[in-house]
Amino acid sequence: MIIADDTVDIGIESTIVDLSEEVPTVLRPGYITLEMLRKVLGRVEIDKAVEAGNILASDIAPKAPGMKYRHYAPKAELTIVSGNEDSVAQKINELVSKRLEDGAKVGIMTTDENIYRYTKGEVRSLGLRADEATVAKNLFAVLREFDDIGAEYIYSEAFANSNVGQAVMNRLIKAAGHSIIEV
Numbered sequence: 001m002i003i004a005d006d007t008v009d010i011g012i013e014s015t016i017v018d019l020s021e022e023v024p025t026v027l028r029p030g031y032i033t034l035e036m037l038r039k040v041l042g043r044v045e046i047d048k049a050v051e052a053g054n055i056l057a058s059d060i061a062p063k064a065p066g067m068k069y070r071h072y073a074p075k076a077e078l079t080i081v082s083g084n085e086d087s088v089a090q091k092i093n094e095l096v097s098k099r100l101e102d103g104a105k106v107g108i109m110t111t112d113e114n115i116y117r118y119t120k121g122e123v124r125s126l127g128l129r130a131d132e133a134t135v136a137k138n139l140f141a142v143l144r145e146f147d148d149i150g151a152e153y154i155y156s157e158a159f160a161n162s163n164v165g166q167a168v169m170n171r172l173i174k175a176a177g178h179s180i181i182e183v
Helices: 034-041 086-102 130-147 163-175
Strands: 017-020 025-028 077-080 106-112 121-127 153-157 179-181
Touching: 025 106, 077 086, 077 106, 077 163, 086 179, 106 130, 121 130
Parallel strands: 077 153, 077 179, 106 121, 106 153
Antiparallel strands: 017 025
């Protein structure tokens, strides 16, 4: 069932919830978070394929369409860097410097709070880390912008894996083909 089908300013697709079983299950995280659903529905679970994180390496088949494949992907090779902010910025700057030395066009996806940490490459803010809705709204536009400028490599900071950040990370992980560096 589609509750509303209209133009939205959220930027990411909707949350998909399976209501066919006794316990409602989130099949695809979106702007409507698990916490929001629990306030209305009580007990709500997350599909095991979504919980598994690395769906490509998992034996668990996702129920929602488009959840298993390199979806939303830019033309460039996208890598997510996860860890504490200082280590992430240091690693991204190292990776960008190496790619630039090789003559590649490199993009960086960050937030307004961290944009000052990056001085090389094509740097784009997704919005405010403190307001994940801005990040969700800008995610696909920034990925398309990197396509438009011919970026060959993109490095993105990771986001919280809760609330709207869970939906952002879900889309980023798929766009990156599950390429994540932990620092």
